[in-house]
C-alpha cells in the first residue's frame with residue numbers, strides 16, 4: 393500500500409498550522425475524512441502530531457541542512473521536509489520508506505525539480521544526525537522543542553520544575569476514561585474492558601478515572617454509545633467533585649463547550665434544580681447537547697449561546713449555588729494533547745487572556761448566592777492566568793474567601809492549587825475554589 397498520500401496530507405496540514413495559523417481542531421478531521429483506510433488515517437495523525445510536537449527542533453535542524461531558506465511559494469516543501477525529518481530522526485522509521493515516499497510527495501506537489509533537493513536533504517540528515525542533534529541542542533528552543541518565550545515563562549513561574557514540565561509536554565498523552573459512576577462502578581467497568589481485551593488501570597487521582605494502556609477508538613469501548621464512559625483526562629475529572637454539586641442546587645457552567653464537565657456535573661448530581669450551560673461559540677455549544685444525549689441526559693441543561701461575561705443578556709436574576717468557570721486559557725497544560733498550541737500561541741496572548749479571565753470572574757461573581765461556591769479552572773500552567781489573577785480578584789473584593797482544596801492535590805499556590813503536567817501522568821490544570829461570604 394502506498395503511503396505517499398498520507399505523507400502529502402501530513403505536510404499540507406503542518407503547513408496550514410505553521411504558516412496560516414489554523415488550529416488542528418479546525419483542519420484535521422476534514423483531511424482525515426479523505427482516507428477510508430484506518431491505517432492511513434493513523435499515519436497522517438502520527439506524522440502531523442509528531443512533526444508539530446518536535447517542530448522547533450526539526451526546524452532548527454532543517455535550517456542547518458538548507459544552504460538558504462526555501463522561497464515563500466515553496467513552504468509546502470519546507471513542511472514536507474519537516475515531516476521527512478520527523479520520520480528519520482524522531483520516529484526512526486526505516487530510512488528507505490521515509491526517503492522514497494517523501495521524495496515522491498515532492499513530485500505530487502507538482503515540484504519535480506525538488507525531488508533531488510528533498511532526497512539530498514534527507515540523506516544528509518540521516519548521515520549527520522548525531523552531529524546535527526548535538527549542534528541544535530545549544531539552542532534552548534530546539535533542545536526542548538518549545539518556543540523561546542514559553543521556556544522563559546516557565547523558568548520564571550516554575551524555577552525548580554520547568555524542565556520536567558517541558559518534557560511532559562512532549563510526551564504522548566495517555567487515553568483516560570471517566571466512568572459514569574451513577575450507572576456502573578469503576579471496577580465493574582474495568583472488568584468489562586478486560587473482557588473486551590482492553591488493558592486499563594484505575595487512577596489514584598480521580599475516583600472515576602481509568603487510564604488505558606493503549607489508546608483505542610471510542611467505538612471499541614463497551615457501552616460508549618450508551619454513555620457508560622467518556623474520554624477525559626484525570627485532572628479534568630476533578631472539576632465536578634471539587635465543586636461539590638448536590639441535588640436541588642442551581643448550577644452555572646459558564647464556559648461549557650464541548651461539555652465534558654457539564655456531563656460530569658449531571659452524573660454527579662442528577663437531581664439539580666437547574667443547570668445552565670453557556671458558551672459563546674454556538675457551534676461548539678451543539679456538542680454539549682450531543683454529549684448530554686449520549687450520557688442519557690439530553691435536555692437536562694439549559695443551553696445558552698451567549699457571552700458569559702455579559703449576564704444582563706441572559707441571567708434571569710436568580711442566584712446560583714454553584715458556578716464552574718472553566719475559563720478560556722492558553723491551554724499550556726494540555727500541549728501534549730494539542731502540540732499545535734506551540735505554534736499558534738504568542739507570549740502577548742497571555743496578558744490578553746488574563747484580562748478576559750478576570751472580566752469573566754468579575755461579571756459572574758455577583759450571580760453567586762451568599763454561601764455559594766465558584767470553582768475557577770484552567771488548563772494552563774502560567775501563573776498570570778491562575779494564582780496571580782486570583783490574587784488581583786481577591787484583593788479588591790470583600791465578599792470572597794478561598795475554600796481550601798484537598799492538600800494532596802498538586803502544588804499549593806498563593807491561591808488555589810496547580811497540577812503540573814506529567815505529575816501523576818495528568819494534564820496540567822489549575823483549580824481554585826472561592827466562597828461568597
Ligand SMILES: C[S@@+](CC[C@H](N)C(=O)[O-])C[C@H]1O[C@@H](n2cnc3c(N)ncnc32)[C@H](O)[C@@H]1O
Pocket residue numbers: 646647648649650651652653654670671672673676698699700701718719720721
Ligand atoms: C476551556 S474551554 C471549556 C471546556 C469545557 N468546560 C469542557 O469541560 O468541555 C473554554 C470555552 O469557553 C468559551 N468561551 C470563551 N469566552 C467566553 C465567553 N466570554 N462567554 C462564554 N463562553 C466563552 C470557548 O468557546 C470555549 O468553548
